[in-house]
Amino acid sequence: DQQVKQNSPSLSVQEGRISILNCDYTNSMFDYFLWYKKYPAEGPTFLISISSIKDKNEDGRFTVFLNKSAKHLSLHIVPSQPGDSAVYFCAARASGANNLFFGTGTRLTVIP
C-alpha cells in the first residue's frame, strides 16, 4: 500500500517557466517531508524539506508547499533550467520514526 503517491510519472516544462511537482500522502502521522532529485546512475540528492508545523519552505528557486488538511505537498521550481531535468522523489517520515517512505517519482524534463 503506497503511503506516498506521485501520480504524474512525467512532466515537461519550457526553460524559464515554473515547474510544479505534486505529491499526496495517506498517513496522518507523517510530520516531515522531503524532496530528492535523482540523476541517472547517481543516488538521490536532498533538495528541500518541510516540517508539518510549516506550510511553506523556500530555498532559492525551490519552494515546497504543504497542505496538511488535503495531505498534499508540492514542489515549485522557478525559473526552471535544463539542469533541473531529473527524477524527483517525494518522501515522508512519521514522528519519532527513522524510515522514510518514498513516492514513485516524477521525471521532469526542462526543454531549452
Place this chain on the structure above:
Amino acid sequence: NAGVTQTPKFRVLKTGQSMTLLCAQDMNHEYMYWYRQDPGMGLRLIHYSVGEGTTAKGEVPDGYNVSRLKKQNFLLGLESAAPSQTSVYFCASSYSGQGSANQPQHFGDGTRLSI
C-alpha cells in the same frame, strides 16, 4: 570528501549465490539505511541501523541480512540470491546528534544487482 560510498557498483549473480554489498560513510553519521529501488516503485527500506552494533527491519527485510560492526560501515547480505532481488540498492546515512530531528538522509550512488 567521499560522503557515502557503495561497492560494488554492478554485480551479476546466479540464483542461490550469496554476496555482500558494502556501504561506507565518512560523515560520522550514526544512522545508516539500505533501500532497494524497482521500476515503477519508490525506494523501499530493507534494513536500517541507529548505531554501531544495532540493526532493525524496514519495510521489505525478507531475504536480506545486515551487520553494523563499525560505525562507518553497513553491510547488506544476500544469503541465497533470488531473481526477485534483482534491483538497484541504495545505502544512505543521516546525522543523529543534537537538533537532528529533521535531518535528511544522504545517499550513495547505488549498486545495480542482476540475478
